[in-house]
Amino acid sequence: MSLLAELAIITIVGGIVSLDTTACWQVMISQPLVSCAILGCLLGNMEMGMTMGIIMQIPWLLEMPVGGTRNSEGNLGSLIAAGMAIHFVNHSITTPNIAIVFSVLWGLIVSWLGWKFVESMRKSNAKLAYMAEKAAESTNFARIAWLNLAGIVYAFTIGAVVMITSYLLGVLVYSKFVAYVPEFFEYPFGYAKIGLLALAAGTMISMFLTRKNIIYFVGGLLITIILIFNF
Amino acid sequence: MNRIRKRDLLKVLIRSFYIQSAWNFERMLGLGLCFCLIPIARRLYTTDEEVKDFLKRHLEFFNAHPYMASFALGSISRLEEQSITQNWKDKKPISIFKHRMMGPLGALGDSLFWKSVKPLASASGLILTIYFGITGVIAFLIIYNFPHIYYRIMGIHLGYKKGFDIIRDLSIRGTQKYFKILNYIIAAATGILLIVLCDHSIHSEYGYKGLFLFLLVVAISIPLTFKRKITIELMIIITLILSITIGLII
Numbered sequence: 001m002s003l004l005a006e007l008a009i010i011t012i013v014g015g016i017v018s019l020d021t022t023a024c025w026q027v028m029i030s031q032p033l034v035s036c037a038i039l040g041c042l043l044g045n046m047e048m049g050m051t052m053g054i055i056m057q058i059p060w061l062l063e064m065p066v067g068g069t070r071n072s073e074g075n076l077g078s079l080i081a082a083g084m085a086i087h088f089v090n091h092s093i094t095t096p097n098i099a100i101v102f103s104v105l106w107g108l109i110v111s112w113l114g115w116k117f118v119e120s121m122r123k124s125n126a127k128l129a130y131m132a133e134k135a136a137e138s139t140n141f142a143r144i145a146w147l148n149l150a151g152i153v154y155a156f157t158i159g160a161v162v163m164i165t166s167y168l169l170g171v172l173v174y175s176k177f178v179a180y181v182p183e184f185f186e187y188p189f190g191y192a193k194i195g196l197l198a199l200a201a202g203t204m205i206s207m208f209l210t211r212k213n214i215i216y217f218v219g220g221l222l223i224t225i226i227l228i229f230n231f
Numbered sequence: 232m233n234r235i236r237k238r239d240l241l242k243v244l245i246r247s248f249y250i251q252s253a254w255n256f257e258r259m260l261g262l263g264l265c266f267c268l269i270p271i272a273r274r275l276y277t278t279d280e281e282v283k284d285f286l287k288r289h290l291e292f293f294n295a296h297p298y299m300a301s302f303a304l305g306s307i308s309r310l311e312e313q314s315i316t317q318n319w320k321d322k323k324p325i326s327i328f329k330h331r332m333m334g335p336l337g338a339l340g341d342s343l344f345w346k347s348v349k350p351l352a353s354a355s356g357l358i359l360t361i362y363f364g365i366t367g368v369i370a371f372l373i374i375y376n377f378p379h380i381y382y383r384i385m386g387i388h389l390g391y392k393k394g395f396d397i398i399r400d401l402s403i404r405g406t407q408k409y410f411k412i413l414n415y416i417i418a419a420a421t422g423i424l425l426i427v428l429c430d431h432s433i434h435s436e437y438g439y440k441g442l443f444l445f446l447l448v449v450a451i452s453i454p455l456t457f458k459r460k461i462t463i464e465l466m467i468i469i470t471l472i473l474s475i476t477i478g479l480i481i
Contacts, residue, residue, distance in 0.1 A: 023253065024249045024252055026251070027376055033356050033357065035373055050365070050368070058353055058354070061349065062456060062459060065344040067388065101475070108468070122255050122256055124255075125262075126258070129253065129290065132265065136286035139283050139286065141272070144262070144269065145269065146254065147262065148252045148276055151252035151253030151262075151394055165446055170415055184350065189342065189475055190436065191441070191474040191475060191477060191478035192436060192474045192475055194441045194444050194445050194472060195444060195470045196444065197469070198427065198444070198447075198448030198452065199452050201424060204466050206454075208350065210345060213418035216415040216418040216419045218422060220419035221423070221425060222424075224426035
């Protein structure tokens with residue numbers, strides 16, 4: 001697949017993820033487990049997409065989009081991490097584990113920067129609300145609907161721009177970075193995937209395990225052990 | 232006699248998927264709520280003055296959980312209709328009602344969806360994706376969206392049916408027992424997830440070394456993620472450094 005086609009896919013999926021995160025629907029296609037798998041399917045490496053989705057899904061649960069809280073854009077960060085990892089693996093690099101670790105780190109930077117963009121979008125959305133008040137004076141229904149639609153266009157654009165710029169920059173930076181990492185690091189870097197899965201389990205335990213429900217936790221644990229041993 | 236028709240409520244329901252489009256720090260869902268209620272204004276009001284008052288009333292500050300806002304949309308539609316059929320002189324009760332709805336709708340929605348359904352769907356989706364691939368992703372979407380869509384539809388329906396009285400149905404206290412059950416299910420899912428991921432680590436190319444690392448990171452991450460002592464970005468970075476270091480040692 002050409003870089004241009006990859007960029008087009010990344011941009012569109014990024015825009016849609018940005019929309020689903022807050023602006024509209026919220027049917028959770030923006031969650032890493034789904035969005036990374038879709039991206040993997042479109043970029044021709046579904047397996048890598050799903051691997052990245054599995055790694056990135058749970059840790060971001062700690063950040064809840066409650067009211068006006070300021071959370072980093074984990075969905076966009078995870079998507080860019082998946083996009084880059086797929087790109088590197090598709091281009092037959094010899095060190096996929098190093099590429100995955102780099103992609104995850106790059107995704108963290110994007111998630112932090114992405115929030116800055118979203119914050120600016122939310123501030124400028126206030127102008128739309130003031131404009132809607134003027135439209136209300138003239139009882140203009142269509143204008144109010146268009147102003148609401150403008151918020152959607154804005155959210156899509158932010159997601160698309162963040163994705164395309166960070167993707168291009170990420171690919172460029174990786175080509176410089178990889179030259180300084182010795183190839184024997186490939187094997188130990190593979191442990192990072194297991195570490196991130198452990199973080200997912202740790203996150204779930206710290207969020208939900210209490211004295212009152214520990215019996216159910218142990219029950220789930222024992223039943224799974226029995227099932228795994230039997231099959 | 233009801234002036235609002237079913238198709239008006241259907242239009243409100245479809246529009247409710249776009250209630251957060253112009254979310255902002257000053258009025259939050261204000262513009263979105265007004266956008267959703269336009270079909271109701273079109274049905275109920277004819278004079279410019281009435282429409283203007285309606286739009287201004289609903290462009291005010293409003294905030295709620297995006298899915299649970301359906302309850303507000305349904306009940307506001309009912310109240311607007313009642314204000315005409317019962318000849319209310321003052322529409323202030325509608326604004327007061329809206330403000331009273333915000334707290335319960337936010338608290339219920341956050342507890343139900345962000346703190347319960349989403350983690351449960353994520354854990355289940357993850358387990359199924361590990362064993363069955365893309366089926367797990369589809370399962371995640373179904374597990375999450377079944378209650379999501381149900382609440383959106385029921386919100387409009389019940390809100391419109393009950394009007395002011397909907398507030399009684401939306402107390403956290405009344406729903407506590409359901410949350411308790413949900414919490415037990417999530418705890419069981421967490422136990423299952425832990426074993427599934429352990430099994431996944433053993434069967435990776437790293438074998439029991441992988442399992443050792445897995446258990447070590449779980450043990451470290453629990454106290455660190457508990458009550459969010461550090462940011463999630465920092466936690467991921469610590470995990471990566473720890474994993475690679477241990478990978479280099481063993």
